[in-house]
Amino acid sequence: MIVDRQGRRFRNLRISLTAACNYACTYCVPDGKRLVAAQDELSAEALIRGVAYLIEAAGIERLRITGGEPLVSPKLEPFMRAVGTLGLSDISLTTNGQLLTRKLPLLLEAGIRRLNVSLDTLDAEAFRHIARGGDLATVLDGLEQARAAGLKIKLNMVPLRGKNLDQVLPLLDYCLERGFELRFIELMRMGHLARDPSAFNQQFVGMGELLELIGERYVYQQAEAPLDATALRYEIPEGGFFGVIANESVPFCRTCSRLRLSSTGWLHGCLSSSNRHYIGDLLDKPRHQALPALQRLLVRALADKQDLAFSGGVTVMKIIGG
Ligand code: SAM
Numbered sequence: 676m677i678v679d680r681q682g683r684r685f686r687n688l689r690i691s692l693t694a695a696c697n698y699a700c701t702y703c704v705p706d707g708k709r710l711v712a713a714q715d716e717l718s719a720e721a722l723i724r725g726v727a728y729l730i731e732a733a734g735i736e737r738l739r740i741t742g743g744e745p746l747v748s749p750k751l752e753p754f755m756r757a758v759g760t761l762g763l764s765d766i767s768l769t770t771n772g773q774l775l776t777r778k779l780p781l782l783l784e785a786g787i788r789r790l791n792v793s794l795d796t797l798d799a800e801a802f803r804h805i806a807r808g809g810d811l812a813t814v815l816d817g818l819e820q821a822r823a824a825g826l827k828i829k830l831n832m833v834p835l836r837g838k839n840l841d842q843v844l845p846l847l848d849y850c851l852e853r854g855f856e857l858r859f860i861e862l863m864r865m866g867h868l869a870r871d872p873s874a875f876n877q878q879f880v881g882m883g884e885l886l887e888l889i890g891e892r893y894v895y896q897q898a899e900a901p902l903d904a905t906a907l908r909y910e911i912p913e914g915g916f917f918g919v920i921a922n923e924s925v926p927f928c929r930t931c932s933r934l935r936l937s938s939t940g941w942l943h944g945c946l947s948s949s950n951r952h953y954i955g956d957l958l959d960k961p962r963h964q965a966l967p968a969l970q971r972l973l974v975r976a977l978a979d980k981q982d983l984a985f986s987g988g989v990t991v992m993k994i995i996g997g
Contacts, residue, residue, distance in 0.1 A: 688726065691937050
């Protein structure tokens, strides 16, 4: 097992199935242009081999499938059909929910029991303004169907000053009524936001302000969360939970166990680092040749982790997934 001086190791893998997305969210894609799949993206078979090798070489236990938008990818079906056979203890998926209704049968058949759906507002006009793609009613419909099918659902919201702060309480009400857990993700200094501090500062909303806002309507108390969880979790005694992923306010680098694999075969040990390590060429090799080389790259990827706090990075979420 590869472990660093702080006792950190890779346990959770996030795999980006494709960089393509049917949204162009303002904080992710500054020019508003929809993303298409990169020409050199790996096939579903190669990505599956990548996950299998990383389970062995790094001790990966849990997998999150992300993107881009994973549900737009033709690789989704072959990937989902194979990934359940790899012996992972948990497989989940992060989606914007636009194609959820259509892809739900496949996800259920593949054994998915947990979904994270990104939704920044319940206001149709604000939705159009932030997501710049898709349609709110379709997402809400998909969420109802996923709930009816018994999936455990978390909603991800990025609070943005001037864009959706008025949606913090409506989204929390919506989630509590349905047994969903809302996760507020503090805006991260990534991509264009890492290069433009004033754009970041104008929009950023910290955990303190969020909790104050929630406290106007709800009593809440901190709840337990696993040691390497990124979210601080809160319980509302009336019934329900919410979480805050407070990259800026309460950094969690000390316990980070995440590894990311991009759709083009690059390993990222840390969102804050511009280092990346190519493994695409190893995936055609037999196990006995691939694993030693992979382990050497994993040592370097682990060394890319920040000691203490997320300091921002030029890498964009759309490339490696959230
Ligand atoms: N398309 C999928 C989705 O919408 O969930 C998966 C990919 S998306 C990049 C994953 C998550 O990253 C979303 O919840 C999105 O809101 C979040 N995200 C993207 N850029 C971010 C940023 N700069 N700060 C915080 N969260 C960000």
